[in-house]
Amino acid sequence: MPRLTPTRTLIALALLGLAATTAVLLGSGPTHAEDSAQAEGPRPALTVATTQPQRGNVTQRLPANGNVAAWQEASIGAEVSGLRLTDVRVNVGDTVRAGQVLATFAPETIEADVAQARASLLEARAAQAEAQANADRANTLSASGALSQQQIQQYATGAQTAQARVAAAQAALNAQQLRLKHTQVLAPDSGVISARTATVGAVVGAGTELFRMVRKGRLEWRAEVTSSELPRIRPGAKAVVTAASGAQVEGTVRMLAPTVDPQTRNALVYVDLPAHPEIRAGMFARGEFLLGERDALLVPLSAVVVRDGFSHVFEVGTDSRVAMHRVQTGERSGERVAITSGLAPQARIVARGGAFLNDGDLVRVQAAPAADSAPKEAAAPVPQAQAASK
Incomplete structure (x- = not known):
């Protein structure tokens, strides 16, 4: 070793x-x-700022969904049969006025019928003039006894028959002139053309639809509302309608449907809409009915925490521990939301950050910023003489 x-x-x-x-x-x-x-001792889980509910007015809103449709649609069809379309002057989307010519048919055939009816009228008038003259001569000979009363009566009846034939010929002429007028298809009212089936060269029958028009260009929102909510709405109430593009317009309730659908238990509410380039008939839209204002207990939106599908707020106790309370929320007013139940008016709740807390957590309450007791006085400038002496 x-x-x-x-x-x-x-x-x-x-x-x-x-x-x-x-x-x-x-x-x-x-x-x-x-x-x-x-x-x-135990450390706080979070430093929070607290707030108290406040009383305020909120606008009562009733959400609904529905379709946008034309206020009224006019079907414009052919009033003559067997004629060829020679001109179509409007297309889908065009705005027309009442009485404007939309399309024309070939008038040659009807013009010939008008000429024939006019000639028949002239012939009937000539025959009526002759019959009337014979009746007048027969009346002058009645005193002489040259003609019997039966013959005189026959001449008078002939004159009346000739007059009736004149009236019939005049009616036939009027009918042909009316057919000639119908060779021009006129707009029955002002509005917007929404559909067109008229084609140049087509031969159509009487009653065939050529155009479809949205009368006055007016649209309406047909909202579906449950039968339990229907009594809350009155004609004249305002509604804000939002289209699929996000465009919003304010409409007015015109009427409520007199019946309820027995299958869905919903009723239609008709809301007049102003003209808007992004809102068209056939669109689906959602909206809200504005039903007036009411007094409510308001808290910031940031104070409400949603857990398990329910809304909660955290109340701070005297021991700086939080207690989670389930609440019922109502209408929104800007950055605040109404609490309908579950919260006392004098409660002190966590203003924000509740998503990071659990029931019973210890928190540190952030002190409110102290206001300045008095503004500081500005220092007076020192005179140059005093400064020199110093």
């Missing part, structure tokens, strides 16, 4: 002393930390 020199012996002793000191320090460290933690 090799002998230890004095130098090696000193080094070994120094290493042993260092190891013993390290062991003592490591052994005593956790004990001091635990003692410090126990002396300080």
